[in-house]
Amino acid sequence: MLKSALAMAVIGFVAFAAAWPSLSQGLQRPAVSIEQATKIARDRGLIVIREIELDDGKWEVEGRNQSGEKRELHIDAGTGTVLRDERD
Structure with a gap:
């Protein structure tokens, strides 16, 4: 029983180590x-920001401008370039 528990622990460690590179990429901070x-x-x-989230290398920002119009911006998380600015 001790051997099987040890074997399972080793298999789990090897699986985690193999997955580590892809896991760590998701933890990198955007520029x-x-x-x-x-x-x-x-x-x-935008004077009111309702939601902001990082998704696929871009910041997605939802909010309202001074006239109350709903807007959605997509900002490149690497460069800060506004990729999209449209009514929501």
Whole structure:
């Protein structure tokens, strides 16, 4: 029984070690922080930010401008370039 438990632990460790490179890629910080993305969105006229999330290398920001219009921005998380700015 001790041998089987040890074997399972070794198999689990090997599986985790094999998956580590792909797991660690998801933990890397984007070059453009959430604070910088927020500033970019505010500079583009959003005064209320409802939601901001990092997805597929871009910040997706939803909010409203001064006239109350719903807007959605996509900001490149590597460069800070606004990729999309449209009505939501």
